[in-house]
Amino acid sequence: MPVPVIKIENLVKRYDDLVALDHFNLRIEEGEIFGLLGPNGSGKTTTINCILSLLAFDKGTIEVFGKEMHPDSYDLKRQIGVVMQNVAVFDELTVYENIDYFCGLYIKDKAVRRQCVEEAIDFVGLSDFRRFYPKKLSGGLLRRLNIACGIAHKPKLIFLDEPTVAVDPQSRNRILEGIQELNRQGATIIYTSHYMEEVEQICTRVAIMDKGKNLAIGTTAELKRMIKKSEIISIDILDLLPEQLDAIRGLKHVYEASFENHCLKVLCSGGTHNLPRVLSYLQSEEVSFGRVYSELPTLNDVFLEITGKELRD
Ligand SMILES: Nc1ncnc2c1ncn2[C@@H]1O[C@H](COP(=O)(O)OP(=O)(O)OP(=O)(O)O)[C@@H](O)[C@H]1O
Ligand SMILES: [Mg+2]
Numbered sequence: 001m002p003v004p005v006i007k008i009e010n011l012v013k014r015y016d017d018l019v020a021l022d023h024f025n026l027r028i029e030e031g032e033i034f035g036l037l038g039p040n041g042s043g044k045t046t047t048i049n050c051i052l053s054l055l056a057f058d059k060g061t062i063e064v065f066g067k068e069m070h071p072d073s074y075d076l077k078r079q080i081g082v083v084m085q086n087v088a089v090f091d092e093l094t095v096y097e098n099i100d101y102f103c104g105l106y107i108k109d110k111a112v113r114r115q116c117v118e119e120a121i122d123f124v125g126l127s128d129f130r131r132f133y134p135k136k137l138s139g140g141l142l143r144r145l146n147i148a149c150g151i152a153h154k155p156k157l158i159f160l161d162e163p164t165v166a167v168d169p170q171s172r173n174r175i176l177e178g179i180q181e182l183n184r185q186g187a188t189i190i191y192t193s194h195y196m197e198e199v200e201q202i203c204t205r206v207a208i209m210d211k212g213k214n215l216a217i218g219t220t221a222e223l224k225r226m227i228k229k230s231e232i233i234s235i236d237i238l239d240l241l242p243e244q245l246d247a248i249r250g251l252k253h254v255y256e257a258s259f260e261n262h263c264l265k266v267l268c269s270g271g272t273h274n275l276p277r278v279l280s281y282l283q284s285e286e287v288s289f290g291r292v293y294s295e296l297p298t299l300n301d302v303f304l305e306i307t308g309k310e311l312r313d
Helices: 044-051 095-104 110-124 139-151 169-184 196-202 220-225 242-249 274-284 299-307
Strands: 006-015 018-028 033-037 059-064 080-083 157-161 188-193 205-210 213-218 231-237 254-260 263-268 289-295
Touching: 006 044, 018 044, 018 059, 018 213, 033 169, 033 196, 044 059, 044 157, 044 188, 080 139, 095 110, 095 139, 110 139, 110 169, 139 157, 139 169, 169 188, 169 196, 188 196, 196 299, 205 220, 205 299, 213 220, 213 299, 220 299, 231 274, 242 254, 242 263, 242 274, 263 274, 274 289
Parallel strands: 033 188, 033 205, 080 157, 157 188
Antiparallel strands: 006 018, 006 059, 205 213, 231 263, 231 289, 254 263
């Protein structure tokens, strides 16, 4: 088996009485875009800070590229790029100077560094803003600068902690495409978010976190297969009798059905042809219906079934 890029075993991190990470386990392989998905306060940033040895932890082990990480593991840190949740750039430096500063922590050769800074500016689409100071940048452009500062030295492992919070859709798409491009160029990515749509869009595997625990791990498709709900059918109907609703509840693979505001909602578990089965029952009863739609479960449904609450507050 290849050496995992990150291996965390039984990690416990307390902030006084609060257990922020509770016997947390994680294994990330080379080439992944790995998503840490969890609501506010679930422990995503704490996990990253422990991996980077920025925080001391109470129990457990962390290995990066097969080696134990310490605060002075500079050879490991050189291969790592970090884009922090809170934008961390110097207001006194321009876009170019900021990226040059952070890149300069790793790359001393001036010509090589200039090339890296130029590529990073180009990569995040800030060419027209290279002489701007951070205060003059919009939220989205500032986020892109934050990313450029974290990746200019071409790290093999990149942490991005909620890089799309409070950015406009254009910057968001640019950032998500950029992450995929970095991955194509060979970087392993750890990406935290509480937006399930983003995680579904770009991540190869996902860990669902809540209260410092890793509740489930797998590809999006695997996670969705773990839950009972496999299809959500909604049908607009003017009137449905209680006995008809009961009959629908008795149909194969149906485990829940409700009728509210002229909408029949049917939850199915497994099986195929669930929608035709429901429709043919309605036709047999001569119930006329309007709009019909069928949805597949989302990662929010997975979160909801595991924790009993919504991913978003
Ligand atoms: N320095 C600290 N001192 C005390 N408690 C902390 C500290 N940092 C984080 N916590 C607590 O630890 C828990 C995990 O926080 P963490 O920031 O890791 O969550 P998160 O998943 O990154 O959340 P968010 O989505 O809001 O960024 C939370 O309950 C938080 O309040
Ligand atoms: Mg966080």
